Amino acid sequence: MRDPVTNYPVYRAPRDNRLAGNSLLECTVFGRHVGLNLPIAQAMAPAATPAFEIQAAAPAEKEELQAISPEELAKHNTKEDSWVALYGEVYDLTAYAEEHPGGAEAIWDVAGQDGTETFEAVHNRELLESMGFAPIGILKSS
Numbered sequence: 001m002r003d004p005v006t007n008y009p010v011y012r013a014p015r016d017n018r019l020a021g022n023s024l025l026e027c028t029v030f031g032r033h034v035g036l037n038l039p040i041a042q043a044m045a046p047a048a049t050p051a052f053e054i055q056a057a058a059p060a061e062k063e064e065l066q067a068i069s070p071e072e073l074a075k076h077n078t079k080e081d082s083w084v085a086l087y088g089e090v091y092d093l094t095a096y097a098e099e100h101p102g103g104a105e106a107i108w109d110v111a112g113q114d115g116t117e118t119f120e121a122v123h124n125r126e127l128l129e130s131m132g133f134a135p136i137g138i139l140k141s142s
């Protein structure tokens with residue numbers, strides 16, 4: 001859905017999440033993402049450098065993504081190298097961890113492993129998709 005005046009996409013928070021549809025966390029995360037990427041903000045404000053860079057590349061087709069084994073994923077479990085599997089896809093969240101509204105520890109705690117269950121305790125899949133993170137691979141089943 002687009003705003004009839006600006007023609008920008010209008011975000012509608014999912015109504016079925018665990019935090020009643022419009023959680024403060026979702027508003028904060030999505031608002032920051034939109035604020036950094038909305039073209040009008042760049043035209044009206046002096047150039048700003050975001051503290052981190054979201055991988056905004058067009059989502060790669062699943063066949064193009066590399067298969068990552070659980071053993072390979074487990075090697076990326078440090079603050080300097082934080083890969084997390086979510087919904088069967090692997091994401092490099094190293095640069096984003098410090099900017100995570102819930103604290104970097106939340107990401108570092110699941111770095112190197114499948115964090116889907118932990119992620120779903122607070123978020124939902126739609127939030128992940130709306131943030132624009134591009135997976136770096138597909139988690140191979142063991």
